[in-house]
Amino acid sequence: MFSTLMINTWLAATIVAVVAGSVGFFAVLRGSAFAAHALPQGAFAGAAGASLLGLNTILGLGVFSVLGALAISLLGKRGRHDAVTALTLVLMLGLGALFLSFSVEYAPEVYSLLFGEILGVSRGDLLPIALLGAASVLAIVALYRPLLLSSVMRDSGEARGLNSRTLEVCFLLVLALATSATIPVVGAFLMFSLMIAPAGSARTLTANPLTALGLSILIALATVWIAVAAAYETNWPIGFYVGTLGAAGYVLARARQAWQIRGHGHLVVAEQA
């Protein structure tokens, strides 16, 4: 499992988890579950198109996810994005269908793009993934405070000079970057699960935002490492493990929360930090 062949996968998986955990924290905070789902699926079309043109798939992922992010933020009205997100998503998916129909050999590559592939990360892919990943995480660190304020109290942020619209665009672009970095390992379909499930679980465990961010990353790491190991052992797709482990983790976190409430008879006012 830890052969040189798999080292790339482990490295990439680790990077992916850190990215997904940090970006996912804000995706969940802002209620952007749909965008987190839509962008990767749409990005898949870019990968299909890139492979059709013989280009690096990550480039295709990047271009299409950025285009998708811009489309969603420009076409959507303030705060209510869901119809537009849906339409942008299916348009890009449709384009993916088109590109696929043009290419001759596609099945295995498509499958790994959609559901993840433990051997899907080549040496050459590692650098772009690392760079994109680093860029996403740096952006999240830089945007931490203003994004937190604007997401929770939009008016107060505006009064202090934070333009919510600009922040929304920035965040979606970071989401797009993160998407391009994470799809090669986890697959377009399941990448969003790695983003929202750990973050969703983390925030039920603590009320301290920084701790929640940290936990989000830790849970994502655990999820992805187990998924890689399990995928290696069983030959089943990584995406399967990511999706099911993520859901299981969230259910457990929620159950623990419900147990706490029942045990105390009311919501505990002061929680552990």
Next chain:
Amino acid sequence: MIGQLFEPGFFTNGAVHTALIVGAVVAVISACVGVFTVIRSQAFAGHSLSDLGTTGGSASFLAGASNPLWGFVIAALAGAGLIELLGARRRSDRDLATGIVLGAALGLSALFLYLDTSHSSTTGVSTTILFGSLFVLDPSMIPAAVALTVVALALLAGSYRMLLLSSLSPELAAARGIRVRLIGALYLVALGLAVALASLTIGALLSTALLIGPPATALRLSKQPAVAILAAALIGVLATWLGILLAYDSYNWPPLGHGWPVSFLIVALIFSFYLLTELPTRLLRTLRPNRQPLANAGPEP
């Protein structure tokens, strides 16, 4: 000139007939359900149900079924039931829970598709499920499709007023004695059926286009519910038929050999119609800023 629009054999081709009929029927029910979906801001739920259909479709192939319709239906209805159970009030809570369930279901479909392809060598399974099979539909399926559509339409028609009111204002509806939760559950069933049917024609991934696109477009043209539903149905059918026509004609387009996928063409048309209604309003808004008593932006005092 008209003759040039329709490539030879269009009107006599059996597959085209099936496609036109089933396509139109599916477009109508998708549009009707979709109007309510947009009003209720449940586009994500709609999309999730169709993605869930992937799980059902791939499972049904694994089980040896010849067409994925029933797999889609079962998965969509199960998903609708789950979403109803999760029933959180706030949209962001609902979306989060929906997303996580979707993640698990997609993970399962990953597994099923993997097992599908290793058991049988049909790689076309993925394409059929994900992107639809409008031109390769079995005509014997028409009765089933029509029957399901009728059921869904009946659900909508039977609860029309109550559904409309509870979608626009749940509090007002509850105050009038309407069982909002029950109506919501019935709506979810109709949604599941519509989504399953649309998955059949243009695929689990793309069915959201038929569900959301024409209604979103129609609602830009009229704010009256009945008119919007009618307009949405018309737009949906128009996009479907035009898509079928173009797909048929595209056999001779580059790249030669097999034409452009009909599901892509339908989606592209739907998106274009949406843009056609969206852009003019946008342009008007940027050209006329707040000052004049003609603009339409800004909050209420």
Next chain:
Amino acid sequence: MSSAIASGERMLVVDGIDVWLSGREILHDVGFAVEAGEFTGLIGSNGAGKTTLLRVILGLQPPSAGRVLLEGRPLGRRGTAIGYVPQKVLFDPDIPLRTRDLVALGLDGERPGIPLPSRRRRALVEEMLEAVDATDFADARIGNLSGGEQQRVLIAHALIGRPKLLLLDEPLANLDIRSEFEVVELIARVTQEQQISVLISAHDMNPLLPVMDRIVYLAAGRAASGTVGEVVRSDVLSSLYGSHVDVLHVHDRVVVVAGQATDSILTGSDESVRHEPQDFIRVS
């Protein structure tokens, strides 16, 4: 009712503000001034334009005409010069943010980066929490707070940046009488210590009467400003509304009553809300 207002030492000067929205003139030639340390009430019924006026002052709504001067200068980079307490904010109970975190965001939330733990920061936050009596629930999630608790936290969030002017948008709406009293008393106490000017909007002037130095009465898009004695009079308000209005004093409360049947009846403590027919879908 505005006259040429000289700027200079005044904390806030609002001069000749016109605002058009959705084809209607919401505000017409609105002007008034707030001195340093003064407590000013912005009174008007729902729909009178109070929130719009506050948004103009905050720089969130560009006026069609007029200007706003803060300490003699036009509004530039905002930062924390004006503390803003918006109307009730709905917090998701799952949001991972504690009371103390929200208050800390008031210090530097608009600056980029992750806040480094610092003793000074923590001390400032503790001090603010104490000032608004929020230490008991300092570690609770903001989504779990009651209405009154949330109010106090929002005030702390606005004040911790040491603004010179505090703007509050209808902080008393939906509060019971006892909480109304407590909030007004809290605001007055905290701002008086720091000599912070206060502009607080409300549809009922009565809870504010004990602490108001100045009143700005908004009606029909026009404003009258001055002391309560100068403004809250039948003749002044009648000319504002454009029809006959009576001002009645009942014990120490003020009741404003419209004389004609054409106007909606305004009392000191009722809301006059116009319902719109729901036959159209409002979908975005």
